[in-house]
Amino acid sequence: MDSFLPSPDCDTISKTYNGQIDSHLIQKTNEGYREILPNLPRGKGWMTEHLVQYQGVWLTPNFALKGLMWVQDHFKPRSTDIFLATFPKTGTTWLKALTFATVNRNRYGFADHPLLTTVPHGCLPFLEACPNDLDGFPSPRLLSTHIPYTLLPNSMTVNQSCRFVYICRDPKDVLVSKWLFMNKLRPKELAPISLEEAFELFCQGISHYGPYWDHVLGYWKASLETPEKVLFLKYEELKEEPSVVVKRLGEFLGHPFSLEEVSKGVVEEIVKLCSFENLSNLEVNKSSVLKLSTQIIIDNRHFFRKGKVGDGKSYLTDEMIKRINEITSEKLLGSGLVFGS
Numbered sequence: 001m002d003s004f005l006p007s008p009d010c011d012t013i014s015k016t017y018n019g020q021i022d023s024h025l026i027q028k029t030n031e032g033y034r035e036i037l038p039n040l041p042r043g044k045g046w047m048t049e050h051l052v053q054y055q056g057v058w059l060t061p062n063f064a065l066k067g068l069m070w071v072q073d074h075f076k077p078r079s080t081d082i083f084l085a086t087f088p089k090t091g092t093t094w095l096k097a098l099t100f101a102t103v104n105r106n107r108y109g110f111a112d113h114p115l116l117t118t119v120p121h122g123c124l125p126f127l128e129a130c131p132n133d134l135d136g137f138p139s140p141r142l143l144s145t146h147i148p149y150t151l152l153p154n155s156m157t158v159n160q161s162c163r164f165v166y167i168c169r170d171p172k173d174v175l176v177s178k179w180l181f182m183n184k185l186r187p188k189e190l191a192p193i194s195l196e197e198a199f200e201l202f203c204q205g206i207s208h209y210g211p212y213w214d215h216v217l218g219y220w221k222a223s224l225e226t227p228e229k230v231l232f233l234k235y236e237e238l239k240e241e242p243s244v245v246v247k248r249l250g251e252f253l254g255h256p257f258s259l260e261e262v263s264k265g266v267v268e269e270i271v272k273l274c275s276f277e278n279l280s281n282l283e284v285n286k287s288s289v290l291k292l293s294t295q296i297i298i299d300n301r302h303f304f305r306k307g308k309v310g311d312g313k314s315y316l317t318d319e320m321i322k323r324i325n326e327i328t329s330e331k332l333l334g335s336g337l338v339f340g341s
C-alpha cells in the first residue's frame, strides 16, 4: 500500500496557481475563474478580507474557489480513490491521522511511524490543493477535501465507486474552533474578527465552505442513499468510543481488523498514536509549519487546540447557544440527523 506521500500539496499549489507551472488545464481554470470572480456575491471573510459565494457555497476568493473549479473541470477520479471529506474544524486532522494509520498499519511500526514526524495534513494531501501531482499518485489514493458533496462532479460521486469518509461536529464547537483558528491566521492589517461577528456570519452561512448545515446534510443524505460509498461519522462519537469507530473505519475502507489484530491491541495502538494528547505533544506538531501556498503557511500547533467536546459553549452566551440550536433543529428537521444539546 503506497499511500504515504510526503506533503506534495504545498509548493505545488502555490506554483500552480501563480502560473509558474505551465499547464493548459490550469490556465483554462484560471481563465474561467477570472471571468466569474467579479460577479460573485461577497461576504465578510474570517481569514481573508472577504469570501465569495459560488454555486451556493462560501469560499476564499483565490485558493478555495480555484481549487473547486479545478476539481469540477479537470480532476480525474479513480474508482479506488478514498476521500476524507470535512467542513473545516470538524476533525480533519484527527481523521487524517486515523485513516492513514489504519490503511498503512502493515507498513509502519508504531515506534517509528511517519505520524510521529509529519503533521497529519502532510501525510494525506488536499485534493483541491495539488492539481498537478495527483495523476502520479499510486492507487489507492488517500485524499481529503472540504468540497460539499453536492458540488462534487458526477465523475466522483456517480460514475465511479470512490469512497468518502465524512466527519461532522456540533456546530457550536465548530464555530468557536474556527473563530479562534481563523483569527490566528488573519493578516495583521485586518482587525481581528469578534466572536459576535463570527457568530452572525456563521449563522448566516457565511464561513469557509458554509453554510455548515448544508455541508453536513449533503454528506448525510449521500450516506443514507449509498452507505457503501459514504461513511458518516461524528466527532463526538469518535471521542466517546474511538476503538469502535476505528474498527468501522477499517471495515469501510476495505482494511478490516482481524481477530488477531484486535486481540493484539492494534486498534488501541492506532487510537493512542492519533490521540490529541500524543499528536499535540510531538515536536513536529509543536514547532513546524504546513505550507499550503506561498501566502498560507500555518503553524502545525494551530491544528491542535483543546480537542474537547462541548468547549464551544463556554465561549457563547445562552442566547447564542439557543439561536444556534434552533437553527440546527430547523435545518436538520426530518433528516434523522441530530447533534447533542
Ligand code: PAP
Pocket (backbone or CB within 6 Å): 086, 087, 088, 089, 090, 091, 092, 093, 094, 173, 176, 177, 178, 274, 275, 276, 277, 279, 303, 304, 305, 306, 307, 308, 311
Ligand atoms: P482543519 O479544518 O484546520 O484541518 P480540524 O482538524 O478539522 O481543522 O479541526 C481542528 C479541531 O480538531 C480542533 O478543535 P478545538 O479547536 O475545539 O480544540 C483541534 O483541537 C481538534 N483536534 C485536532 N487533532 C485532534 C485529535 N487527535 N483528537 C481530537 N481532536 C483533535
